[in-house]
Amino acid sequence: MKRVRSSGTIVSGMYMLAFLSGCQALDLGKEDAALGPSANPITVDNVTRNDRLAKIGAEQHPRILATYGGEYKDPKLERMVAKIVGKLTLVSENPNQTYRITILNSPNINAFALPGGYVYVTRGLLGLANDSAEVAAVIAHEMAHVTSNHGVQRQQKEAEAAIAGRVVSEVLHDDMTGREALLRGKLKLAQFSRNQELQADAVGIKSVGGVGYDPFAAARFLQSMEAYTSFRSVSGATDASLDFLATHPATPQRVELAMGHARRIGAPGVGTTDRDAFLDGIDGLLYGDTPDEGYVRGRAFIHPKLGVTFTVPEDFTIDNSADAVMATGPGEVAVRFDGAQLASGSSLTDYIKSGWVSGLDESTVRATTLNGMPAATARAGADRWQFDIVVVGAGGKVYRFLTAAPKGSTTLLPASQAVTNSFRLLSPAEKEAVKPLRIRVITVKPGETIGTLAARMQGTDRKLDLFRLLNALPPGGTVSVGDRAKIISE
Numbered sequence: 001m002k003r004v005r006s007s008g009t010i011v012s013g014m015y016m017l018a019f020l021s022g023c024q025a026l027d028l029g030k031e032d033a034a035l036g037p038s039a040n041p042i043t044v045d046n047v048t049r050n051d052r053l054a055k056i057g058a059e060q061h062p063r064i065l066a067t068y069g070g071e072y073k074d075p076k077l078e079r080m081v082a083k084i085v086g087k088l089t090l091v092s093e094n095p096n097q098t099y100r101i102t103i104l105n106s107p108n109i110n111a112f113a114l115p116g117g118y119v120y121v122t123r124g125l126l127g128l129a130n131d132s133a134e135v136a137a138v139i140a141h142e143m144a145h146v147t148s149n150h151g152v153q154r155q156q157k158e159a160e161a162a163i164a165g166r167v168v169s170e171v172l173h174d175d176m177t178g179r180e181a182l183l184r185g186k187l188k189l190a191q192f193s194r195n196q197e198l199q200a201d202a203v204g205i206k207s208v209g210g211v212g213y214d215p216f217a218a219a220r221f222l223q224s225m226e227a228y229t230s231f232r233s234v235s236g237a238t239d240a241s242l243d244f245l246a247t248h249p250a251t252p253q254r255v256e257l258a259m260g261h262a263r264r265i266g267a268p269g270v271g272t273t274d275r276d277a278f279l280d281g282i283d284g285l286l287y288g289d290t291p292d293e294g295y296v297r298g299r300a301f302i303h304p305k306l307g308v309t310f311t312v313p314e315d316f317t318i319d320n321s322a323d324a325v326m327a328t329g330p331g332e333v334a335v336r337f338d339g340a341q342l343a344s345g346s347s348l349t350d351y352i353k354s355g356w357v358s359g360l361d362e363s364t365v366r367a368t369t370l371n372g373m374p375a376a377t378a379r380a381g382a383d384r385w386q387f388d389i390v391v392v393g394a395g396g397k398v399y400r401f402l403t404a405a406p407k408g409s410t411t412l413l414p415a416s417q418a419v420t421n422s423f424r425l426l427s428p429a430e431k432e433a434v435k436p437l438r439i440r441v442i443t444v445k446p447g448e449t450i451g452t453l454a455a456r457m458q459g460t461d462r463k464l465d466l467f468r469l470l471n472a473l474p475p476g477g478t479v480s481v482g483d484r485a486k487i488i489s490e
Helices: 052-067 075-089 123-128 132-147 157-171 176-183 194-210 217-232 252-265 275-282 348-352 412-420 428-433 450-454 463-470
Strands: 026-028 099-104 111-114 118-122 295-297 300-303 308-311 317-320 325-329 333-341 360-370 373-382 385-394 397-406 438-443 484-489
Touching: 052 099, 052 111, 052 118, 075 099, 075 123, 075 132, 075 275, 099 123, 099 132, 111 132, 118 123, 118 132, 123 132, 123 217, 123 463, 132 194, 132 217, 132 275, 194 217, 194 252, 217 252, 217 463, 275 438, 275 484, 295 317, 300 317, 308 412, 333 412, 348 360, 348 373, 348 385, 360 385, 385 412, 397 412, 450 463, 450 484, 463 484
Parallel strands: 099 118
Antiparallel strands: 026 099, 111 118, 295 300, 300 308, 317 325, 325 333, 333 397, 360 373, 373 385, 385 397, 438 484
């Protein structure tokens, strides 16, 4: 949860709002050597004005940054990605196309392209990949969309000029309905047809093989992304529309077709993965939440900047976004936590009645205290759902817990009380102690096993599962002395 925001109406359901900002991109040339962060970034102001396609991409660029957390700045990482893109441009079907690559500061696993050569890859995707060939496969796929003009083909000719306007209204619309529409997937940044996706696969794999990378990386990474999506799946807590597989499903048929394209280039083992250079590039990469959003540590949510923390029950899964924290548990129970400004002189009971809760039963509004802090509680209902509302006042702010369960459920109050009773303020020492998680590349030493390495993972209760996913280890797979592996730690 990034910040305390102004009040909005909560309707029947749980919504996460994820809007950040930032602006910078990379201008990548043809040469493989000396590629790196541009000293003169491409912006919406200096894109060629008479290039219609570039203009569409340029107009959407700042909205993409707003949706995906802005640009992730790391010169070492940028140089690694720039080197990959530089190689791919050498075999591009349109050698005159200029590509503008932006690494997005988002934990989502995604990459996509816009008309005019705007290509985006999230730090989350780079953290999941295991070598340069896998990154090349994803970017080559997106470059294929650009060179094939898929971004234009997916719209009727007369609607092309309206693409940017629609993104503006859907991404930056300040009203709750517009934001919910985005997070329900009505904005599809890469909504290509099945045939276009398969065509981009074929072109991208050919490009990857053409520059000497492992062509089987595409199928391998599709499988990794699908496995990770299953691992991260939290009912209602993640925005599927912001992930690559929302528009690039890794169906068994698609994976098999990708394998077939790779076999036409050579047998398994052909090409290079350039894994060491890749691992050097991602060592230290931010993983998961940013400091402004707070951190999930197992069953705890800790926000050192706001100075608050709470925990969820053992059988719950917790997930975080820019503006809210979601936790889901058995029996369709869900908890939403966020914050808002409390008007001077306003009581917490008056605040609950101020209109931000739909279906509120005003007869249930009660003033109380929670761990020494002023609080208020209430009940609400809508459709087939019942809600328990708890608001807590601290430092001129109001923190809001909304717990939902199906009507008739007996688990609503126990779940709500377990979470809200754990809510407390952090001490100065606690605020100073918590640090962001990062990807750390380690070398396996004698006596170390998957179990001992996984035990060093932080930020998850499923340490062994996440270790296997991040290192693409199949069931039964193991590590050997001298291998390089990724772990997650502060």
